[in-house]
Amino acid sequence: HINKKVTVVFVLGGPGSGKGTQCANIVKHFGYTHLSAGDLLRAEQNSGSENGAMIKNVIKEGRIVPSEVTVKLLQRAMEQSANDKFLIDGFPRNQENRAAQENRAAFESVIGIEPEFVLFFDCSEEEMQKRILNRNQGREDDNMETIRKRFRTYIESSLPVIEYYNSKGKVRKIDATKPVEEVFEAVKDVFAPLND
Numbered sequence: 235h236i237n238k239k240v241t242v243v244f245v246l247g248g249p250g251s252g253k254g255t256q257c258a259n260i261v262k263h264f265g266y267t268h269l270s271a272g273d274l275l276r277a278e279q280n281s282g283s284e285n286g287a288m289i290k291n292v293i294k295e296g297r298i299v300p301s302e303v304t305v306k307l308l309q310r311a312m313e314q315s316a317n318d319k320f321l322i323d324g325f326p327r328n329q330e331n332r333a334a335q336e337n338r339a340a341f342e343s344v345i346g347i348e349p350e351f352v353l354f355f356d357c358s359e360e361e362m363q364k365r366i367l368n369r370n371q372g373r374e375d376d377n378m379e380t381i382r383k384r385f386r387t388y389i390e391s392s393l394p395v396i397e398y399y400n401s402k403g404k405v406r407k408i409d410a411t412k413p414v415e416e417v418f419e420a421v422k423d424v425f426a427p428l429n430d
């Protein structure tokens with residue numbers, strides 16, 4: 235596991251709910267390092283890794299990459315950073331991810347860190363779909379067929395993880411349907427007390 239004392243915030247919410255956008259704002263204002271599990275997986279896919287074809291296929295199908303792969307990428311990124319405060323964006327996404335994250339013995343190296351809290355961007359499916367279709371950054375999962383699959387995976391697999399953390403009093407829910415600046419005002423209210 236990670237050998238330094240670190241603060242971790244999980245940033246969760248549906249596809250296109252604004253996780254990446256708000257993480258960029260949090261980095262600027264509060265000095266966290268942003269680790270997007272999806273970005274790390276896309277980079278791994280493009281690096282010629284032996285897992286590349288598998289990752290590409292899983293993302294195209296809107297399913298979830300096996301925890302071992304994602305956990306190792308997150309772990310490596312945290313170890314390579316000099317920072318001790320991390321936003322982990324888009325992970326854990328299912329119960330298997332969560333168990334792997336919590337269980338120090340499950341893999342050779344796991345994160346094993348209890349999050350400070352879980353920032354949850356709550357957004358309507360209609361709005362998320364509109365945002366993704368407008369994004370135009372060439373992501374292979376930003377097409378209607380994959381978007382439908384991503385929404386289904388989110389409801390079936392990811393919402394139960396958010397429910398789990400909610401039952402532990404860890405969730406800070408944000409209305410993410412509003413404009414970017416208004417969402418960030420609400421986000422600031424969650425982070426400000428930590429910096430006092």
Ligand code: UP5
Nearest residue numbers: 249250251252253254255271272293298299324365413414
């Ligand atoms: N936008 C943002 N906020 C807005 C606002 N308030 N008002 C209007 N527009 C707003 O935003 C999306 C778009 O909306 C942007 O154009 C933005 O300008 C605009 P963004 O900030 O990118 O939203 P985000 O929630 O980050 O959307 P993203 O598409 O990245 O979320 P996903 O959760 O779908 O994608 P991710 O990259 O996390 O995962 C992709 C795939 O990787 C998954 O489907 C899965 O197959 C795989 N994966 C795993 O298998 N395991 C993991 O642990 C993680 C990913």
Ligand code: MG
Nearest residue numbers: 253254270272
């Ligand atoms: Mg994102």
